[in-house]
Amino acid sequence: MRHIYRVRHLLLLSILLLCFSCASYYQMNYKFNRYFEEGEMEKAEKVLANSKKASEGKAKLLYHLNRGLVASLQGEYEESNQFFEQAYTLGEDLRNNYWNTATSLLLNPNFTYYTGEDHELLLIHYYKALNFLKMDDRQSALVECRRLNIKLQQLSDKYKSNVLGKKGKYSRDAFVHNLMGIIYDADQDYNNAFIAYRNAIEIYQQDYQTLFGVGPPEQLKKDLLRTAYLMGFETELTSYEKQFGIKYQHEKQEGGELVFFWNNGLGPVKDEWSINFALVRGRGGVVNFTNDALGLTFPFQLENEEDYEKKNLSSVEFIRVAFPKYVERPMLFNNAYLLLGQGKKITLEQAENISEIAFQSLQQRMLKEFGVSLLRVAIKKATEYSVRKENDDLGAVIGLVNAITEKADTRNWQTIPHSIYYGRAKLPEGQQHISLHMQGNPRNGHSRDHDFVVNIQKGKTTFQTFHSLDTDYVYSALNY
Amino acid sequence: MKPTIKAFSLFVLVILIGLGCARKTVTRVDTNTDIDLSGRWNDADSRRVAEALSESVIESAWLENFTRYHDRKPVVIVGLMTNKSHEHIEAETFIKDIEKEMIRTGTVRVVQNSVFREKLREERADQQEMASPETAKRWGAELGADFMMFGTINSIVDSEGKRQVTFYQVDLELANLETNEIVWLDGKKIKKYIVN
Numbered sequence: 071m072r073h074i075y076r077v078r079h080l081l082l083l084s085i086l087l088l089c090f091s092c093a094s095y096y097q098m099n100y101k102f103n104r105y106f107e108e109g110e111m112e113k114a115e116k117v118l119a120n121s122k123k124a125s126e127g128k129a130k131l132l133y134h135l136n137r138g139l140v141a142s143l144q145g146e147y148e149e150s151n152q153f154f155e156q157a158y159t160l161g162e163d164l165r166n167n168y169w170n171t172a173t174s175l176l177l178n179p180n181f182t183y184y185t186g187e188d189h190e191l192l193l194i195h196y197y198k199a200l201n202f203l204k205m206d207d208r209q210s211a212l213v214e215c216r217r218l219n220i221k222l223q224q225l226s227d228k229y230k231s232n233v234l235g236k237k238g239k240y241s242r243d244a245f246v247h248n249l250m251g252i253i254y255d256a257d258q259d260y261n262n263a264f265i266a267y268r269n270a271i272e273i274y275q276q277d278y279q280t281l282f283g284v285g286p287p288e289q290l291k292k293d294l295l296r297t298a299y300l301m302g303f304e305t306e307l308t309s310y311e312k313q314f315g316i317k318y319q320h321e322k323q324e325g326g327e328l329v330f331f332w333n334n335g336l337g338p339v340k341d342e343w344s345i346n347f348a349l350v351r352g353r354g355g356v357v358n359f360t361n362d363a364l365g366l367t368f369p370f371q372l373e374n375e376e377d378y379e380k381k382n383l384s385s386v387e388f389i390r391v392a393f394p395k396y397v398e399r400p401m402l403f404n405n406a407y408l409l410l411g412q413g414k415k416i417t418l419e420q421a422e423n424i425s426e427i428a429f430q431s432l433q434q435r436m437l438k439e440f441g442v443s444l445l446r447v448a449i450k451k452a453t454e455y456s457v458r459k460e461n462d463d464l465g466a467v468i469g470l471v472n473a474i475t476e477k478a479d480t481r482n483w484q485t486i487p488h489s490i491y492y493g494r495a496k497l498p499e500g501q502q503h504i505s506l507h508m509q510g511n512p513r514n515g516h517s518r519d520h521d522f523v524v525n526i527q528k529g530k531t532t533f534q535t536f537h538s539l540d541t542d543y544v545y546s547a548l549n550y
Numbered sequence: 551m552k553p554t555i556k557a558f559s560l561f562v563l564v565i566l567i568g569l570g571c572a573r574k575t576v577t578r579v580d581t582n583t584d585i586d587l588s589g590r591w592n593d594a595d596s597r598r599v600a601e602a603l604s605e606s607v608i609e610s611a612w613l614e615n616f617t618r619y620h621d622r623k624p625v626v627i628v629g630l631m632t633n634k635s636h637e638h639i640e641a642e643t644f645i646k647d648i649e650k651e652m653i654r655t656g657t658v659r660v661v662q663n664s665v666f667r668e669k670l671r672e673e674r675a676d677q678q679e680m681a682s683p684e685t686a687k688r689w690g691a692e693l694g695a696d697f698m699m700f701g702t703i704n705s706i707v708d709s710e711g712k713r714q715v716t717f718y719q720v721d722l723e724l725a726n727l728e729t730n731e732i733v734w735l736d737g738k739k740i741k742k743y744i745v746n
Contacts, residue, residue, distance in 0.1 A: 163574060219638055227588055250638075261633050269636065301632065 094480040147201040179479035190483040203533040244273035245422035256531035264297040282426040287419035325498040326526040333537040335401035335488030342478040349387040370448040392478040402540035403508040418491040589744035600647030612733035627695035635705035712746040
């Protein structure tokens with residue numbers, strides 16, 4: 071009888087081993103990631119299109135986000151927006167049911183739907199709005215602005231009650247306010263543009279400067295002054311002129327304008343790291359998970375005291391708990407300018423450091439992550455102990471299965487840029503040749519040019535984006 | 551197997567209590583119900599502004615003075631609403647309510663603003679070519695406005711820790727288009743105390 075049990079256990083163990091690979095989300099999608107990083111968008115798209123499972127699986131949000139982005143990079147703006155719209159709906163409606171939550175607690179968090187990080191859900195609208203603007207559909211772009219506004223308000227509400235009790239959190243997105251301003255501005259709704267620019271300035275100054283070292287771009291200051299002037303807000307204009315040390319000079323618009331967004335590099339990927347906790351039994355069946363090096367102690371109530379003593383489970387044990395972490399993909403180029411002809415240069419300014427935001431967001435909820443991961447391990451342990459009382463062998467097998475299945479959630483949107491830069495230029499009407507010159511730091515000495523032809527219409531704002539996928543990192547799948 | 555069941559029950563209980571994941575529910579409510587969720591500008595504020603200001607504009611002396619002097623109803627056009635608050639506020643929601651109230655009571659005639667006038671003119675121009683001469687609408691028969699309504703939305707936010715006071719002030723004014731005289735001026739103030 072015992073022999074049959076063992077065989078069964080081994081069989082169960084083998085099945086589980088096959089089901090749980092220790093690969094991160096990046097590694098599991100290595101083929102797609104590789105094509106994307108090499109700029110082989112058609113091949114990357116094919117990989118996605120052929121993975122029907124991904125489109126319906128627990129990470130379907132990421133599938134739609136990636137498809138949306140790949141389509142946008144191929145100039146398929148309408149198709150791209152269809153995928154982004156689906157991603158938006160998933161981001162709004164995806165709820166994990168009890169079964170998902172239970173399984174994720176029993177095994178690992180990858181059994182829950184991936185519902186997106188805050189900054190990822192905001193970026194959906196950035197891409198959607200720009201796709202609409204490229205299709206010259208300003209009304210739809212403004213819908214994205216309104217959605218962004220709602221999202222931003224939800225974000226600031228979410229972090230109002232401060233868990234860590236520290237000031238300076240990513241709860242407001244300056245770039246997104248700036249983007250809203252740019253879109254309202256293009257629609258000649260200078261009033262709303264002014265409000266958005268003013269909010270953006272405030273957030274850059276109050277939050278971004280200290281959190282990410284990104285101050286308000288000079289272009290934003292100019293845009294704020296211009297919209298204040300156009301609205302006839304004289305008091306505000308004078309006050310901001312004084313604050314920025316700029317005297318506003320209104321220039322009559324003769325041609326059109328170009329707003330250029332440079333999506334630089336690639337955002338971070340999520341990986342896993344583990345901490346060893348000592349399981350110290352306290353009074354009344356309380357078990358403390360402690361890590362002295364990190365100064366962490368989390369108490370959990372497992373079973374009653376007698377059971378432990380009977381089964382001699384009072385000794386200290388060590389367990390491994392997996393947590394997610396970000397791995398940065400540093401930028402290869404860290405500055406760029408646009409060459410407009412006749413030697414006129416427009417420096418592109420950093421408006422958003424997505425990589426830093428990702429790190430910050432995870433750090434903000436690390437305490438919650440700790441809590442959830444430890445609860446998961448506590449439940450696994452409780453099950454193991456209970457089974458051990460009945461059958462030592464089966465208990466040992468469960469212990470082993472628990473150790474194997476212990477895994478962090480390493481899913482995130484990995485095709486977004488590391489940072490977003492932008493610039494605004496006045497250009498004459500008609501087809502204009504412009505050149506983007508990207509430069510790396512003096513250490514790597516990299517530089518690259520990219521030429522564009524833009525069609526400028528009188529009194530209108532034209533939008534152009536470019537995503538450079540290069541990163542300053544010799545990486546391999548093993549690194550993630 | 552009792553302890554296993556016990557552990558499993560405990561496990562289920564922990565999940566249900568600690569990580570309850572509610573489904574999204576939607577319920578229809580009366581549009582006049584005040585529901586404040588975030589403390590920001592919402593439909594209830596817009597409704598309050600519309601009620602207060604439309605009552606004020608209809609019951610003020612300017613209307614009676616004009617009607618008695620000219621023996622006709624005044625014609626009003628709603629011009630620019632300037633938003634100087636910290637939020638993106640849709641002014642159209644209460645402006646439309648004020649227009650509706652003026653038309654409903656039959657005391658004031660309302661004409662389209664410049665954006666819609668342009669649209670109407672485009673349509674009229676189109677009619678000159680495409681519509682039959684008997685039905686094509688004439689040029690130069692537009693109703694000229696006597697007064698123009700302007701407005702501003704302002705806000706002041708004061709916060710300390712988890713407490714916040716938001717003050718909104720919506721001011722509307724009615725100016726005589728010929729003489730620039732302000733014949734009516736009123737405002738609605740809304741103050742909210744929010745504790746997070």
